[in-house]
Amino acid sequence: MKKNKTFHKKKIVVVFVCCVTVMAGLIGRLVWLMGFRSDYYYEKAEDLHERERDIKAARGEIIDASGKVLASNKTVCTISVIHSQVKNPEKVIAVLTEELGMDEEDVRTRVEKVSSIERIKTNVEKEVGDRIRKYQLDGVKVDEDYKRYYPYGSLASKVIGFTGGDNQGIVGLEVKYDSYLEGTPGKILTMTDARGVELDEEGEERVDPVPGYNLMISLDSNIQMYAQQAALKVMEEKQADRVSILLMNPQNGEIYAMVNVPEFDLNDPFTLNEEIDTSGMSEKEKQDLLNQMWRNPCLNDTYEPGSTFKIITMSAGLEEKVVSLDDQFYCPGYRVVEDRRIHCSNRRGHGAEDFLKGAENSCNPVFIDVGLRLGVDNFYKYFQQFGLMSLTGIDLPGEAGTIMHQKKNMGQVELATVSFGQSFQITPIQLATTVSSLINGGKRVTPHLARAIQSSDGDYIKELEYETKDEIVSEETSETVRYILEHVVSEGSGKNAYIEGYTIGGKTATSQTLPRSANRYISSFLGFAPAENPQILGLCIIHDPQGVYYGGTIAAPVIRDIFENVLPYLDIPKTGKVQDKDGSAENT
Structure with a gap:
């Protein structure tokens, strides 16, 4: 009997000790959770009952020089x-299908999906x-945000670029300066009960978006x-x-206009600008057509510049x-280089001419001789000194580089053809x-x-600066080049670009x-x-013209017509020079 009492006593002690240990553990855990981890679990609880909706930031504007x-x-x-707040799903599906112009099955799938919040459509x-x-449909939220809008439609489309559905830049200036333009999105925070139903709007918190810079x-x-x-x-x-x-300013590199027609509608950038039947095309083929439409040939594509x-x-x-200007040349209509006969544009030849006259005539043999002398x-x-083997650094994406013969593979024939702008x-x-660097005194x-970069309030955040390189050529060489090229227009092949008074x-x-x-x-x-x-430089390139195709006949008049309007607009005064009927220029 004594033994049994002692035995039970020990069992009671063991059980008691175990209970005390468990209680101590629970109390310790409770103290740890409430005293040291309370903030963590408070945040967890908040997250569980907090619903978040993004508010797009107003994207910064792109503002032109005027x-x-x-x-x-x-x-x-x-x-x-x-989902948890929808009381009449069939009515919600019917209304959204009709108002949003969406497929009913697509809307039904989204409405019936069990999720905290399901986005049906953006940019409505x-x-x-x-x-x-x-x-006033239960469970349907209508939040206002922003969509990019381009007031001038297709104007400078391949320069400005556009944004996607998330308001991020895709091409052009929109993507190049996206970090400045995009802004910071805001948020709408609402509280829900244990069933996921939102509480009244008094519990709603709003973090306002910060607009992007202009x-x-x-x-x-x-x-x-006008150029377009x-x-x-x-x-x-x-x-x-x-x-x-x-069109650009050769003194500082500022671009006044960059036209690439056909352009496309910036407000509808995923519709092709040409009537092409895409019904039998794959998605990749359609995307390739869009990519081609968005390309900016002024910097994304290369071409043979010719003369x-x-x-x-x-x-x-x-x-x-x-x-030098007085060097004498003879053009029989061709020049033989190694085993190759390379023709002049005038196959009858220009005969005897000095270098100035050779430039006025755009004579290939004269420039072949200069190239071979070099x-x-x-x-x-x-090529290196003038910067032709490097990118220009223009602030648009996708600039292509120069495609040139490797030096080790460049023989006399290649040198001759490169001299007048081919191969x-x-x-x-x-x-x-x-060319800007060669006519502005030698500054690349x-x-x-x-x-x-400017704030939405009009305050300047950052003035942008760009690299320049001096002494590309001497001032003397630059002056001579300007003199020669003026004669090309006043007395040579570029006479269709002449404007009286300039x-x-x-x-x-x-x-x-x-x-x-x-x-x-x-x-x-x-x-x-x-x-x-020079205060303005213009370049016009016409790809595959039909009929007469000479640059002096069809491209020079385009630049002349543009300059006739743009020079007065830029307040560039006339110089007082007029052109005689025989083509020579004199001061008046």
Whole structure:
């Protein structure tokens, strides 16, 4: 009996100790949770009962040089459904199907999906959102946000670019400066009960979005509009594939206009700008067509520049002093280089001529001789010195590089053809930028569109600066190049670009695309004014014109017509020079 009492006593002690230990553990755990981890579990509880909806930030505007807004925002709505709050799903499905113009099965799938919040459609017109709100449907949320809007439609479409459904930039300036333009989204925070039903609006918290910064650019919509009209006119008249026009300030690299027709509608960027039957195409093929439509040929594509490149050969020859204005040449209509006969544009030949006259005539044999005098080593030296082997650094995405022979593979024939602008390819922006440095006194500029970043209140956040390189060529060489190119317009192949009262410099070009047997041409003209102190440079490129295709005949008049309007607009005064009927220029 004693033994049994002792035995039970020990059991009771063991059980008691175990209970005390468990209780101590529970108390300790409770103290830990309530005293040391309370903040953590409070946040967890909040998250469990907190529902979050994003509010898009107003994207910064893109504002041109004249103060016009080229990219803005319009108020739109996002329609969402909270499954736990929907009381009449069939009515919700019917209303949203009708008002949003969506497929009923798609709407049903989204409405019946068990989730905390399901987005039905974004970028809904505000009028539609207001109508849906009036139905007062339980569980349907209509939140206002912003959609990108472009007041001028297709104007400068391949420069400005556009945004996607999430309001992020996709191409052009929109993607290049996205970090400045995008802003910071806001949030709507609401509390729910244990069943997931939102409490009244008094428990709603709102974190307001921060609008993006505005982008101030050098492009002028008035100049862009006129240049775009001129490009469309010549494209229609010559039944050309496409036309590009570039206008920039050769002194600082600011771009006034960059036209690539046909352009596309920025407010509907996923619709092709040409009537193409896409019914039998794969998604990849359709996307390839869109990508091609969005390309900016002024910097994304390369081409053979033809005789406009003679400006570079001329500058290198003058700088290296292997040629002067008075040097004499003879053109029989061709030049034999090794085993190759390379023809002049005038197959009958120009006969005896000095270098100035050879430039006025755009004589291939003259420039072949200059190139051969320079030699491969010097030619490559000036390619590097002029910046042709590097990107221009323009503030737009996707710039292509120069396609040139490797130095080790460049023989006399290749050197001869490169000298007058064939057998290699560069971008239009590279040509315009390089020529700018050769006529502005020898300063290599960086072409650009953005000038400054500005807050929505109008305060300047950042003035943008761009790299320049000095002494690309001497001032003496630059002055001589300007003199020669003025004579090309006043007395030579560029006479169709002449404007009375202004001194215009320039160079014509007509090149063939590959294969040569296809007889497809690229006609172009590069001009600048005033010739003695260039303030604007223009480049017009016409791809595959029908009928007459010479650059001096069809491209030079385009730049002349643009300059006739743009020079007074930019307050560039006349110089007092007039042209005699015989083509010579004199002061009055």
